[in-house]
Amino acid sequence: MLNNTYRDPGEGAIKYANQVFEGNSRVEIEMMLSALLKGDLNKAEDKRVKRCDYCNYWFCDDSLRNTCRTCCDDCKISYKTLQRRKQRAEKAFLNPKPKKETKSDLYLWWLEYPCWANEQAMIEVGWRFEKPMSARKMDYVLSQQEKYGKGNRKKKAEIINYNGNELE
Template identity: 35%
Template sequence: MGEKKQLIYRQPGEGAIDFAKDFTDGLTQPQALFVITDLLAGKLHDISDKRIKRCDWCGYLYRDKTKPNSAKTCCRPCKYAKDNHAKAIKKADKALAKPKSSAKDSMYTYYAGHLEYPYYISEHYMLKRAHSYETPFAPDKLALIDAAKQRGYKRKGNATPTDGSDKVHVRGIRHKHSYGEVEVSQLESDYFERTYSERHLKMERWRAQQFKCSKKMHI
């Protein structure tokens, strides 16, 4: 036989209060105290009634009003409190089984930034962290980089002119050519009649009219 579950009473829920009202309506406070004591002991309600249960959260008796008779708590707040309590226990057990960090890990990442001369305890972690912000260069390139900074050199983009002019050169377009005069041409009056059929022109006129009348234009 399994161990009997320990009964814990908490703040009564709405379902437990409604169930107790059926036995305490019209009674004074001293009289209701004796009735509630007998009610908690199971002396007043019908034991064979399967819809009368004990709430898994607040611990008081209530009547299950659900159709499948599968409720475990007397009301919704008790259900939320029970679920949150179960999540908290699960989270605590997980943290106990797999702790996030230990004293060794904290010493590995410790940085004494409050001192006048801050430092890392772990040199390996210091180099690993600094590599994310400062990319190291080969020793033979340091002198070239320093000389370029003294000359004021800045890396130029692909479209930046290198001949001292203000023109921007785009790769793939020839720039050494002369522009001709602008020629104006007009369509002949019967161009569309000769090119398209009457049915096609009628359809295009209808589409233009619908496009003009529509409130929302799709391009």
């Protein structure tokens, strides 16, 4: 899997870069860095030098059978996580879970005259928004509205002028 995106280099990639740049000055390393990333500094006959599948940097495979595809265990874990995420996404795309029907799905809001398809669902969902009240509770609410008005502020008490002059 050859890609052009570089992630944080793994331990194996850092170890290989240290081997390649050993004994060079900082200026020489800066000039050689692009050649290392392209793979120009690798020896063609060395089959142990590969690109890491996850971080995409060059590394030297130290395994017995030369079968490693990642430069370190951290890259291997991250690569497997990426594979699982991709597999889950493909599985969810190809075989989506059916959406569980809820009671609020039975409200047909898109019609010209919205209505409920099931009366029981209307009662079970609607009670949260329109709670029934007793006559006594309704009388209390109306008296409070008269006393305080529609908001939460109490009306100011009227000052009655007993002199008979209402203009003051």
